[in-house]
Amino acid sequence: MPPDHRRFDADRFGWEGVETRLYKAGEGPWRDVTRQVLFAPEGDLPVEWRYFEVAPGGWTTLERHLHRHAVVIVRGAGRALVMGELRAVAAFDLVAIPPLSWHQFRAGEDGPLGFFCLVAAERDRPQLPGPADLAALAADPAVADFIRP
Amino acid sequence: MPPDHRRFDADRFGWEGVETRLYKAGEGPWRDVTRQVLFAPEGDLPVEWRYFEVAPGGWTTLERHLHRHAVVIVRGAGRALVMGELRAVAAFDLVAIPPLSWHQFRAGEDGPLGFFCLVAAERDRPQLPGPADLAALAADPAVADFIRP
Numbered sequence: 001m002p003p004d005h006r007r008f009d010a011d012r013f014g015w016e017g018v019e020t021r022l023y024k025a026g027e028g029p030w031r032d033v034t035r036q037v038l039f040a041p042e043g044d045l046p047v048e049w050r051y052f053e054v055a056p057g058g059w060t061t062l063e064r065h066l067h068r069h070a071v072v073i074v075r076g077a078g079r080a081l082v083m084g085e086l087r088a089v090a091a092f093d094l095v096a097i098p099p100l101s102w103h104q105f106r107a108g109e110d111g112p113l114g115f116f117c118l119v120a121a122e123r124d125r126p127q128l129p130g131p132a133d134l135a136a137l138a139a140d141p142a143v144a145d146f147i148r149p
Numbered sequence: 150m151p152p153d154h155r156r157f158d159a160d161r162f163g164w165e166g167v168e169t170r171l172y173k174a175g176e177g178p179w180r181d182v183t184r185q186v187l188f189a190p191e192g193d194l195p196v197e198w199r200y201f202e203v204a205p206g207g208w209t210t211l212e213r214h215l216h217r218h219a220v221v222i223v224r225g226a227g228r229a230l231v232m233g234e235l236r237a238v239a240a241f242d243l244v245a246i247p248p249l250s251w252h253q254f255r256a257g258e259d260g261p262l263g264f265f266c267l268v269a270a271e272r273d274r275p276q277l278p279g280p281a282d283l284a285a286l287a288a289d290p291a292v293a294d295f296i297r298p
Binding site: 004005006007008011015018038042043044045047051066067068070072073074080082083085087089090091092093094095096097098099101109116118119120123148 | 153155156157159164167187188191192194196197198215216217219221222223229231232234236238239240241242243244245246247248250265267268269271272286
């Protein structure tokens with residue numbers, strides 16, 4: 001049984017007993033992102049509730065997968081590619097990422113972008129874009145300028 | 150497919166296209182609580198992500214059930230009964246409510262208490278405390294003073 005109450009520490013935007021990790025192991029097409037797992041899968045909630053934080057100027061991986069994301073921005077602001085559209089996102093906005101939708105989050109230059117992201121415990125591995133995918137995404141000049149493959 | 154991006158409106162602590170409802174239908178052992186469903190169950194995320202807000206001086210139902218809650222406080226502060234203990238909770242604290250644990254959230258008198266609460270889409274109905282349950286809870290004088298059955 002995990003502890004029932006984990007206090008938040010605003011100074012580090014972190015939680016008691018929750019480790020701040022790299023976004024993904026190793027190098028990859030992402031910059032300056034950390035990950036904290038707030039609730040691990042358990043019992044009738046076979047999902048992971050994570051907090052990701054993108055440092056100023058950073059970005060998450062441009063990827064897609066069969067599994068869904070339910071995202072709530074909770075810190076700062078930035079931009080997101082979702083379903084082929086660029087969106088300015090800010091604290092407490094909701095973003096639903098449906099299956100096989102290319103997505104990427106970028107923080108602004110002036111501050112971090114932090115968000116909760118819910119996923120199923122059992123999920124497929126993300127796919128990275130190939131040349132044809134990138135060409136299709138880049139058909140929109142604003143998207144071409146935004147993405148960091 | 151739901152809209153992929155719902156903007157937050159800080160003035161009403163609400164979201165585009167999300168209805169603010171009563172906490173539960175009809176009268177009951179709770180006071181001044183509203184509910185907004187941010188993400189309904191869908192596909193590989195058969196869970197509901199809700200936002201509850203307890204107005205100053207209000208409280209949620211004192212109840213227990215087999216299903217789990219994963220809770221993140223996101224607005225204000227208050228107190229919670231979890232696993233027989235009273236906890237002062239404040240924005241971004243995590244609270245895990247395991248099966249069959251009596252729980253109740255109360256806002257302070259000076260401001261609301263708002264929190265995200267994740268539950269499984271399929272779940273059992275809450276149980277209310279009977280006289281023996283209340284007597285057991287009231288064995289701790291602080292809990293006796295806190296609960297609003």
